Amino acid sequence: MIIFGTALLGVCYLLGILLGDALGGLIGVKANVGGVGIAMMLLIASQHFLKRRGLLNAVSEKGITFWAMMYIPVVVAMAATQNVLVAAKAGPVALLAAAGSVILCAGVIAFINRIIQRSHGDQPWAPDANVG
Amino acid sequence: MLHMIEKAISENQLIGAFAVVGLIVWVSNLLSRYLTKGRVHGSAFAVLGGLALAYWGGMITGKTKGLADLTMFSGLALMGGAMMRDFCIVATASEVHVDEAKKAGWLGFIALFLGTIIPFVVGVAVARAFGYTDPVSLTTIGAGAVTYIVGPVTGAAIGASSDVMALSIATGVVKAILVMIFTPALAGFMRLNNPQAAMVFGGLAGTVSGVSAGLAATDRRLVPYGALVATFHTGLGCLMGPSVLFLAVKAISG
Numbered sequence: 001m002i003i004f005g006t007a008l009l010g011v012c013y014l015l016g017i018l019l020g021d022a023l024g025g026l027i028g029v030k031a032n033v034g035g036v037g038i039a040m041m042l043l044i045a046s047q048h049f050l051k052r053r054g055l056l057n058a059v060s061e062k063g064i065t066f067w068a069m070m071y072i073p074v075v076v077a078m079a080a081t082q083n084v085l086v087a088a089k090a091g092p093v094a095l096l097a098a099a100g101s102v103i104l105c106a107g108v109i110a111f112i113n114r115i116i117q118r119s120h121g122d123q124p125w126a127p128d129a130n131v132g
Numbered sequence: 133m134l135h136m137i138e139k140a141i142s143e144n145q146l147i148g149a150f151a152v153v154g155l156i157v158w159v160s161n162l163l164s165r166y167l168t169k170g171r172v173h174g175s176a177f178a179v180l181g182g183l184a185l186a187y188w189g190g191m192i193t194g195k196t197k198g199l200a201d202l203t204m205f206s207g208l209a210l211m212g213g214a215m216m217r218d219f220c221i222v223a224t225a226s227e228v229h230v231d232e233a234k235k236a237g238w239l240g241f242i243a244l245f246l247g248t249i250i251p252f253v254v255g256v257a258v259a260r261a262f263g264y265t266d267p268v269s270l271t272t273i274g275a276g277a278v279t280y281i282v283g284p285v286t287g288a289a290i291g292a293s294s295d296v297m298a299l300s301i302a303t304g305v306v307k308a309i310l311v312m313i314f315t316p317a318l319a320g321f322m323r324l325n326n327p328q329a330a331m332v333f334g335g336l337a338g339t340v341s342g343v344s345a346g347l348a349a350t351d352r353r354l355v356p357y358g359a360l361v362a363t364f365h366t367g368l369g370c371l372m373g374p375s376v377l378f379l380a381v382k383a384i385s386g
């Protein structure tokens with residue numbers, strides 16, 4: 001039943017929000033602390049657990065994947081309801097923050113990957129390469 | 133006739149929003165295919181289109197909820213509201229397979245943490261330079277530099293204003309687009325030619341749409357490896373943004 005997947009997703013979501021609220025109260029922040037992230041981890045864990053015991057079939061999983069696929073459309077709807085008018089006045093912030101982080105991250109990626117290739121020897125990818 | 137259509141939509145707001153967003157995504161995919169030969173992902177056009185429509189809605193109504201302030205499009209507020217958004221983000225975690233995730237190992241973790249902290253610091257520094265001083269705005273803009281999901285989720289959790297949220301999303305969207313466009317160009321420089329490198333890239337570059345589109349334009353076979361790590365990126369960002377990072381900014385800015 002497709003609703004089982006959606007229900008599992010819903011339970012994980014609510015538990016995550018609940019734990020996030022509790023964590024927020026615990027560290028003295030008047031906010032939900034990482035509720036979405038906790039819910040994601042709960043979903044990964046419970047899905048892994050149920051699958052290994054054969055309790056989650058492909059049809060039930062569709063009740064989760066549908067919502068995963070809806071994520072881009074929902075983000076589009078969210079974008080369409082933002083106060084862009086005000087943000088546009090602060091344009092350079094968005095551009096500079098984005099460009100700065102992309103450039104810096106590209107540098108770090110290049111650095112890490114050079115270290116990996118130096119320690120493993122220079123090996124471009126082969127289709128059946130063993131990933132360690 | 134027009135009046136009847138308007139009535140039908142405004143009485144069934146959420147369904148109307150599905151149709152409107154579907155139309156935006158369809159047009160965006162066409163733009164992606166024919167204008168950029170698929171190099172810029174359709175979802176990037178769609179999000180940009182959404183922001184453009186929000187700008188237009190704001191100009192017409194003079195209110196703060198973008199296109200949703202027009203009665204015909206008010207369903208967008210429900211579809212794009214916090215409940216649906218967070219629900220769908222949690223659902224994307226289902227695409228992560230634990231057994232495969234283990235292959236990313238410690239490298240993936242390091243890349244993920246760096247990929248959250250570096251953009252955040254850059255975002256906060258830029259926001260600071262442009263005169264933002266309160267920790268809530270600084271954190272929200274910094275989180276936006278991580279991904280355009282982490283920004284609004286963090287902002288909503290710590291109570292940022294809508295204009296700062298919009299700026300935060302804009303930052304994330306600009307970043308995703310930059311990643312899509314410049315990944316193929318910088319692939320040689322980043323040594324992006326094996327699965328491990330793709331995982332490091334996925335962790336550091338962030339945004340799933342940016343990573344998957346960027347890798348697809350570089351080498352299609354690398355896509356799942358990068359996307360696998362990148363799917364953790366939003367979760368980690370959502371976990372760290374309103375908690376550790378917010379507290380750090382709060383402590384530093386007094």
